[in-house]
Amino acid sequence: MDSPGEDEIWADMAVIFPVFNDAPWSEPAPAVDPALWESFVRALAKHDMCELLEDIMVAKISEHLLEVAEEFWARVTDQTVLGFDRFKQAVQGLDRDSANMLQYVRRIEDMRRMAGVTRKIYGIDDWSVLLKYLIRATLHSQLPVPKELSAIGDFYALSFKVFYHQEKSSREFNESGEEYHCNGCVELAEDCKCDQIIASFHFVNRILIKLELLERLAGDVLTSLMHKQIESHVQDTCESCYTMCFIEPLEKWLNSVVVGWLNHLYSTAPECPETQSKLITFKRKLNHLLYETYTMSRIDQLFNIIIEYPESSPAITDLKLCLKKTHLRPVLVEKLKATLGKRLLHPGVNTPDIITAYISSIKALRDLDPTGIILETCTNPVRQYLRGREDTMRCVVMSLTEEGPGDLADELAYGDESNQVETNWEEWLPDPIDASDTKEDKERQSWDIISMLVNVYGSKEVFVHEYRNLLADRLLTQYSYNTEKETRYLKLLKLRFDDSQLHYCEVMLRDVFDSKRLNTHLHAEPNFGLNQQELEVTCMILSAQFWPVFKEEKLELPEKIKKHLEIYTKAYEAIKGNRTLCWKPHLGSVNIELELKGRTANYTVTPTHAAIIWHFQEKDQWTIDELSGVLHVPPTVLRRRIGYWQTQGLLKEVATDTFLLVEDSAARTAKNVAASDAMMCEDDEAESIMASAQDQREEELQVFWTYIFGMLKNLESLPLDRIHMMLKMFASQGPSAVECSLQQLKQFLDAKVRDHKLLFSGGFYRLPK
Known part of the structure; x- marks a missing residue:
């Protein structure tokens, strides 16, 4: 049994701590006579009951806090009350309960001081701190699901709205003079409750800060609210505007509005280093949130920013700064790759448009990331896709030598001096972590726009080959003998390519110049008789081995x-001695004058078109088969060529594949009469006079066949890889040479096997006996 002294202690304890006898916590602790209190503490210490009292008190507080927490969350989740009022009432109830418990806690602290107790509970020796700890722990142990915590968001959202509009006019009037609602509390101006909301805001925050619950209860809500406000402001301010820098104005807005509201929120907290530290942490978090939000916004708009570059360079400047302050670089790379694939890499986009976007990407991404890593990573799929399009290199070459996409002609004229930047070793930085160790990556910083376009195919030889084809097309379709423009472009290209690679092009231009001089000489010399002929013939004499393969037509x-033509040939032979001419009758341009009933018409057409209309002098009506037999032109080609004269109203199809000459101008449509008399057939202008890439490839492989035939004749049989190695050593020489891959060589040799020109057995190729 307890000693009498202990009985007295229990009796006094029931008076000093009535909650031990299940008295309600809602009632304040009764006042205690100082003498009784001092006697009570001495008795506790004498009988070693201080710790027992502490344990009982902790249990009682914990038990009561379960009821407090249940009541608190019930008020927060009560849907019958407005969100703002719900949270306010819940915090008021929590403050009242914590104040009552704090009275008992202070008596325990006084007892510990008088009795010299130093024991820690849950690692805490300060009971005021312990009470806050128990309140936080109990509240969190009964935390509802997030969707039921809308009252906290409503409370701070309304408070922020009131604060945001506090400095603005809260009274506005419509045309009839009626008052609008207050911008802050959305009440009529005369019933404005902004002052009460601000007072409640300070009251609630003061309690939460005192109990150290602000960050724990409202931290996520505040962050989410600030995030929404930042997102909304960034969207309203910066959407579709790329010609201004927004980082500085956004930072000013953040400091004046968002951080200003946070200062307002913490204004009720006591001035202490801990509070200031929390505020600084929150500000730092908000700044990071601003950068992330703005960066994500610009990442979503990056394709449009690239297309509008350099006008959009301020947006690139902002984005470059934000990438240094965030970890969104991988997100940018993945999203941009996906956007480029979706917007560009499909058959519905023309090759010139893809090249234009690619050029803009090079310029913009070089500005964004001078290391070239983002450019290399994001545009690699574009390069791969362009490599698979047949007209890519031709579009690139045309753009370089004409006014094409991306002003490439200007880039060629400027040269690559702008890309040669002096590096300072003191400012050197290592490559970012996403940099690869490939040769292309190591050379990326020296790549300019033209180099990157040429390297789409990975070989300058391919570019030079395509340039030769385009140059030949232009020289042989203009027939003006004017090479000044082409010579200028060739000189610019020689600054970027080896002279040896462009030597054939120099010879081509020289051929045109020499042809012009030769024509002048032959027509001026009376002994040759060219100036006395009924028809004036001028000729472009080409060195066949230096020109690309022409499209062959009979x-x-x-x-x-x-x-x-024979007279011209003899005149040429008289000058050149043992050299003669091999004519390409389907190439060239003919200026003809047609005498029709009532009018004379001039046309500039191809030799095939001229030959067709020539034969209608002999008779007015021809069939396709008859003309094909005379001209040696296939019927399909011939019918297409006749279509031109049909559009001019000179020929009419009177029966299937039978055409009649129409000389009477009255019988021709108004549309045909209005047609230009000096018109070259558009269909032929659009066609290239060069052989197709496949035809040229077959011609090049036929050169390989000569070497292969000699190898197998001397060595009897060889495997595929040995033939390929020997071809690379002996047959791939000169600017016109194009490399033959192992797979291409196998296809070529297999075709020879099918043609019974080779035998294949046991992995070896040999000649048939």
Whole structure:
């Protein structure tokens, strides 16, 4: 049994701590006579009951806090009350309960001081701190699901709205003079409750800060609210505007509005280092949130920013700064790759448009990331896709030598001096972590726009080959002998490529110049008789081994024309001695004058078109088969060529594949009469006079066949890889040489096997006996 002294202690304890006898916590602790209190503490210490009292008190507080927490969350989740009022009432109830418990806690602290107790409970020796700890722990142990915590968000959202509009006019009037609602509390101006809301805001925050519950209860809500406000402001301020820098204005807005509200929120907290530290941490977090939000916004708009570069360079400047302050670089790379694939890499986009976007990407991403890593990573799929399009290199070459996409002609004229930047070793930085160790990556910083376009195919030889084809097309379709423009472009290209690679092009231009001079000389010399002929013939004499392969078409010229060509040939032979001419009758341009009933018309057409209309002098009506037999032109080609004269109203199809000459101008449509008399057939202008890439490839592989035939004749049999190695050593020489891959060589040799020109057995190729 307890000693009498202990009985007295228990009796006094019931008076000093009535909650031990289940008295309600809602009632304040009764006042205690100082003498009784001092006697009570001495008795506790004498009987070693101080710790027992502490344990009982902790249990009682914990038990009561379960009821407090249940009541607190019930008020927060009560849907019958407005969110703002719900949270306010819940915090008021929590403050009242904590104040009552604090009275008992202070008596325990006084007892510990008088009795010299130093024991820690849950690692805490300060009971005021312990009470806050128990309140936080109990509240969190009964935390509802997030969707039921809308009252906290409503409370701070309304408080922020009131604060945001506090400095603005809270009274606005419509045209009839009626008052609008207050911008802050959305009440009529005369019933404005902004002052009460601000007072409640300070009251609630003061309690939460005192109990150290602000960050724990409202931290996520505050962050989410600030995030929404920042997102909304960034969207309203910066959407679709790329010509201004926004980082500085956004930072000013953040400090004046968002951080200003936070200062307002913490204004009720006592001035202490801990509070200031929390505020500084929150500000730092908000700044990071601003950078992340703005960066994500610009990442979503990056394709449009790239297309509008350099006008959009301020947006690139902002984005470059934000990437240093965030960890969103991988997100940018993945999203940009996906956007480029979706917007560009499909058959619905023209190759020139893809090249234009690619050029803009090079410029913009070089500005964004001078290391070139983002550019290399994001545009690699674009390069791969362009490599698979047949017209890519031709579009690039045309753009370099004409006014094409991306002003590439200007880039060629400027040269690559702008990309040669002096590096300072003191400012050197290592590559970012996403940099690879490939050769292309190591050379990326020296790549300019033209180099990157040329390297789409990974070889300058391919570019030079395509340039030769385009140059030949232009020289042989203009027939003006004017090479000044082409010579200028060639000089610019020689600054970027080896002279040896462009040597064939120099010879081509020299051929045109020499042809012009030769024509002048032959027509000026009376002994040759060219100036006395009925028809004036001028010729472009080409060094066949230096020019690309021409598209082969058969054409039998009229005898009268052939005689004039023979006269020109003899004049040429008289000057050049043992050299002669091999004519390409389907190439060239003919200026003809047609005498029709009531009018004369001039046309500039191809030799095939001229030959067709020539034969209608002999008779007015021809069939396709008859003309094909005379001209040696396939019927399919011939019918397409006749279509031009049909559009001019000179030929009419009177029956299937039968055409009649129409000389009477009255019988021709108004549309045909209005047609230009000096018109070159658009269909032929659009066609290249060069052989197709496949035809040229077959021609090049035929050169390989000569080497292969000699190898197998001397060595009897060889495997595929040995033939390929020997071809690389002996057959891939000169600017016109194009490399043959192992797979291409196998396809070529297999075709020879099918043609019974080779035998294949046991992995070896040999000649048939």
